[in-house]
Amino acid sequence: MAALRGPARRLLPGGLAGLGLPPRRYRYRYKKKWAGTASKNSATRLALQNFDMNYSVQFGSLWPSIRVSLLSEQKYGALVNNFSDANRVSRELELLNAVDFVYESQKAAWHVQWDSPVEGMRGEETAPQETHSEQLSVEQTQTPASLSMSISPNIRCYTFSKGDVSRFPPARPDALGTLGYYLLDAASLLPVLALNVQPGDLVLDLCAAPGGKTLALLQTGCCRHLAANDISASRSNRLCRVLCSYVPKDISADVRITSWDGRNWGDLEGNTYNRVLVDVPCTTDRHSVMEEDNNIFSRMRSKERQTLPMLQMQLLLAGLLAARPGGEVVYSTCSLSQLQNEYVVERAVEVAETEYNISVHVEDLSYFRRLFQDTFSFFADCRLGELVLPHLTANFGPMYFCKLRREQ
DSSP: OTTOOTHHHHHSTTGGGGGTOOOOOOOOSOOHHHHHHHHHTOHHHHHHHHHHHHHHHHHGGGHHHHHHHHTSOOOOEEEEOTTSOHHHHHHHHHHTTOEEHHHHHHHHHTTOOTTSOGGGGSOTTSOOOOOGGGTOOOOOOOOHHHHHTSSOSSOOEEEOOTTOOOOOOOOOBOTTSOBSEEEEOGGGGHHHHHHOOOTTEEEEETTOTTOHHHHHHHHTSOEEEEEEEOSOHHHHHHHHHHHHHHSOHHHHTTEEEEOOOGGGHHHHSTTOEEEEEEEOOOOOHHHHHHOOTTOTTSGGGHHHHHTHHHHHHHHHHHHHHHEEEEEEEEEEESOOOTTTTHHHHHHHHHHHHHHHOOOEEEOOOHHHHHHHTTTOEEOTTOSSSEEEEOBTTBOOOOEEEEEEEEOO
């Protein structure tokens, strides 16, 4: 019997049954019961389990509302492309009953009584306010006029009002092939607005791809030079395609696109930039609970996920080193995690001071809650920076952003 192998065995009449042996049961490559087991260990399921365990503690009674919102359809904004016929595009968006939330927020700021407590102007979904003055030495004497001048200029982004789940149609190219607006999570513009880019600034976007924030920086018309970097060559190529679709060649030619390791930027171009945006890789919470593709909670990426806070801290530190004395840095993620948000900021500030003798001042951004409370749902208890929470009536975010200034 041992000599009967391969084709010889198949030539026996009745196969193995012809020798009086029971037929061999072959295991198929994929069984239905195995498929059922695999789905329980999917990356999205692992992400949701992780968030349930951690965010239920971090957010308490707010977590069920945030959870439902993360699992629901995301809301978008339309960033107007100032390099197209912007006035025509704006009129078309207004016909859809969308409003420019940046302009409307600044206009409303003049009617706000600034002596009223912040918590009185919050939505019901937020927790009681904990003032930043208890943790930081920051100035909180912003007037309506100074607020209007504390954000990057010339940015127009249209959104539908709270509770309106309408969707924007795809942008159409004009006669020159330039697209009129860029669809993105409107909350992702807040870090760019917080950067407060001014005319003549040298600007670095340290983790630039896929390109929405880079495009928004160009809309300000203030960048004397813009360096856009992303370590991934494929993502950098996507950034190039975005710029080709929205920005004239003479403007995009002034954008330097690189694919370097951002952690080394302090050695490459230290003490150089007026403004630095550090929008770091993170757990991308909304994507992690909705999409299996490229999900950081897949088992093969567990080590990458565990080392994220260290990578984030190194990138923020590099951004601080790249800024010139007096320069400003905005750190941002699309995660709800304190480990990736406040704790990274605290650690980077500590390392900058102890290892590089650089003093860093964390700015107060509570005025963003006042300016944009009609568009976004903010978390009240951020110790540093601001956090936009997903909410069914305004399903943007999550988006965390914190502004730091390198002292002279």
